[in-house]
Amino acid sequence: MLPFDQFLEAWNQPAMRHAMVGHFPIVLSVIGLPFVILAALWGRRVTSLRWIAVATYLLLVISAYVTRNAGDAAHDAIRGSLSDEAHELLEEHEDLGDNVWLLALIPTVLLGLSFVPKPKVRHPAAWLAVIGALVTAARIAETADHGGRLVYEHAAGTPDQWALMFPGGESDAQPTDDARLTFFRNQVRPILAEYCWGCHNPKRYKRAGGLDQTSIAALLRGGMSGQPAVVPGRPSESLMIQKLRHDDEEERMPPGDDPLPEDLIGTLERWIAEGAVWEPPQLSNTPPDS
Ligand code: HEC
Numbered sequence: 001m002l003p004f005d006q007f008l009e010a011w012n013q014p015a016m017r018h019a020m021v022g023h024f025p026i027v028l029s030v031i032g033l034p035f036v037i038l039a040a041l042w043g044r045r046v047t048s049l050r051w052i053a054v055a056t057y058l059l060l061v062i063s064a065y066v067t068r069n070a071g072d073a074a075h076d077a078i079r080g081s082l083s084d085e086a087h088e089l090l091e092e093h094e095d096l097g098d099n100v101w102l103l104a105l106i107p108t109v110l111l112g113l114s115f116v117p118k119p120k121v122r123h124p125a126a127w128l129a130v131i132g133a134l135v136t137a138a139r140i141a142e143t144a145d146h147g148g149r150l151v152y153e154h155a156a157g158t159p160d161q162w163a164l165m166f167p168g169g170e171s172d173a174q175p176t177d178d179a180r181l182t183f184f185r186n187q188v189r190p191i192l193a194e195y196c197w198g199c200h201n202p203k204r205y206k207r208a209g210g211l212d213q214t215s216i217a218a219l220l221r222g223g224m225s226g227q228p229a230v231v232p233g234r235p236s237e238s239l240m241i242q243k244l245r246h247d248d249e250e251e252r253m254p255p256g257d258d259p260l261p262e263d264l265i266g267t268l269e270r271w272i273a274e275g276a277v278w279e280p281p282q283l284s285n286t287p288p289d290s
Contacts, residue, residue, distance in 0.1 A: 014073035015157030021070060024063035025100060026144050029137040032056035036107060036133040040126040043114060050114060057108040057133070064101035064140075071097060074157050079201070079214045081280035086154035087202055093146035096139065103139055107132030180277040188271045189279075191264050195254050216278035232276040235269040244268070 010016040035053040043050040075090065082090060110132055113125035150156040192213055199205075200213035211223030222228040222239065231237045244265050246252040252259060271277075 014070050014077055018067060018070035018074045018157070019151075021063050022067040022144075022147065025060050025067060025104070025140050028056050028060040028063065029104075029133070029140045032060060033133050033137055036111065036130050039111065039114065040130050043126055044122070050111065053129075054108065054111045057104060057111060060104045060136075061101050061108055064097075064104055068097055068101060078157055078280075079197075081215070082154065082156060084217075086150060086156055089146055089150055089154065090156065091202070093143060093150060096143040096146060100136070100139055100143060103132075104136045107136060178277070180271075180274050181279050183274070184271060184277055184279055187267050191260075191267060195260060195264075199254075216276065219276075230272055230276050232272060235272040238272050241265065241269055241272065 010020065032053060035049055035056060038046075039049040039053045043053075071094065075094065107129040110125045110129035114122050114129060116122050116125070151158060196213050199208040200211050202212050202214060205212040205218075205223070209223040209225070211229055212218035213229065216230070219230040219240070220228050220232075225239060227239045229238065229240045235241050240253075243251065243253040244260050254260070
């Protein structure tokens with residue numbers, strides 16, 4: 001394969017794209033900081049210092065923005081396939097990284113203001129930019145630390161992720177040979193994604209009866225009621241089915257909407273009756289060749 005094709009293939013996977021672009025903000029925040037300080041000290045005489053500082057921070061803003069968006073997409077791709085501990089770390093990582101690009105925009109604008117000829121504007125702007133750059137660098141360092149731990153301690157977003165999560169067991173099973181996995185992948189997962197995951201996901205589940213539905217572990221654990229949402233082999237005892245068929249409109253899922261069509265409820269019932277087999281999401285866009 002041509003190197004460029006390889007590059008494109010990696011780029012098209014959100015987790016890879018996130019990793020590739022995500023190192024730019026780290027490097028740029030380290031390279032940029034001395035230039036911002038030097039620009040505050042000697043920027044008036046050596047204007048190239050200010051130009052270098054502005055250019056570095058502009059690149060930082062852009063790369064941080066791309067990194068965040070790729071990270072969101074990567075999260076969607078691996079949703080439901082992380083341990084609770086890894087998930088918590090990922091939530092923190094997302095919270096930290098969400099606004100890095102905006103944070104980096106502050107020193108960038110201040111550096112821009114330091115070009116204003118009036119000393120009354122130029123001086124404070126240049127020194128405030130130093131503070132902004134320090135805060136940005138600290139935030140990036142903390143975000144990167146979380147990201148590094150996710151990858152190296154939890155294999156998040158890497159092909160080893162399944163093996164780590166399901167040692168020996170499910171990752172060895174040939175997903176393509178098991179009709180129940182195909183059924184889950186083609187029939188069940190799309191229903192959950194379309195009708196349930198909007199609320200019952202790791203970010204919002206606290207406001208949705210405390211029930212996350214993006215992993216089988218969370219479904220078995222259940223929500224506020226303390227009852228498992230899914231009891232494998234027993235659809236009628238599964239709160240999920242009871243909530244879908246509830247007579248009371250206030251109680252019925254999805255709330256404030258028409259009831260789920262009966263054939264879709266039937267699909268979920270069959271899935272539970274057959275053991276509620278769950279497949280972690282594919283990490284790459286290409287089907288695994290085996
Ligand atoms: C618009 C947001 C929203 C959507 C979409 C939604 N739910 Fe809910 N769900 C909630 C809220 C809020 C609660 C808590 C209130 C309640 O139990 O009625 C809840 C509670 C539940 C519970 C009970 C959890 C517990 O242990 O108390 C189950 C089971 C459930 N939902 C299943 C589903 C299923 C299955 C779908 C998809 C067909 C779905 N929900 C779609 C908001 C939503």
